[in-house]
Amino acid sequence: MELKVIHSVELPFILNLPNDVYNTEVNFKGSSYHLDLQLSNTKYKVMTTYQGQDAYIEVEEDEIPTLDEDERNNYREKLRTYISWEVKKLFDVTKEMSNNINEETKLNKLQSIVLYNKINYENDLADFS
Numbered sequence: 001m002e003l004k005v006i007h008s009v010e011l012p013f014i015l016n017l018p019n020d021v022y023n024t025e026v027n028f029k030g031s032s033y034h035l036d037l038q039l040s041n042t043k044y045k046v047m048t049t050y051q052g053q054d055a056y057i058e059v060e061e062d063e064i065p066t067l068d069e070d071e072r073n074n075y076r077e078k079l080r081t082y083i084s085w086e087v088k089k090l091f092d093v094t095k096e097m098s099n100n101i102n103e104e105t106k107l108n109k110l111q112s113i114v115l116y117n118k119i120n121y122e123n124d125l126a127d128f129s
Contacts, residue, residue, distance in 0.1 A: 001093050008058070008084035014041065015081040035085045043082040047074040051117065058082065 022037045042061040047054060048071050057071075058079065064072060110129040114121055121128035 002088060002090050004086055004088045006084055006086050008082065010043075010079045011081040011083065013080060015039065017041075017081075038084045040082045040084075041080075043079040045077045045079055046071050 017039055019040050019042060022039055024035050024037050026033045026035055040060065043058045044061060044064065045056050046059055046064070046067065048057050049055065059067065064076070107126065107129055111125055114125065114129055119128075
């Protein structure tokens with residue numbers, strides 16, 4: 001299985017550099033890392049719906065025509081400089097590993113899903129989960 005995490009941030013200012021990937025060395029807690037920082041000055045924030053809730057996605061200016069009609073018509077805000085980077089990790093997950101997840105962890109995950117989706121649990125979240 002490959003796990004990919006994308007970190008992103010909109011800077012509170014405009015960084016006057018062209019859109020590109022910048023290989024950057026980062027020192028953190030005594031270790032040195034090389035990150036490929038994707039810098040963009042042409043991102044837009046577009047309102048969409050995710051699991052029945054209003055949400056926002058960031059898209060490049062040239063991707064706007066590929067959005068569905070509702071998203072193209074929704075409010076768009078041009079973002080300042082937007083930086084993102086990916087961290088990937090490969091690992092093997094076995095059936096034995098998934099069987100070793102304790103009941104408390106499973107219950108906590110189910111409770112999070114119920115609360116996030118605003119499901120009516122009738123005042124007893126643990127019993128409902």
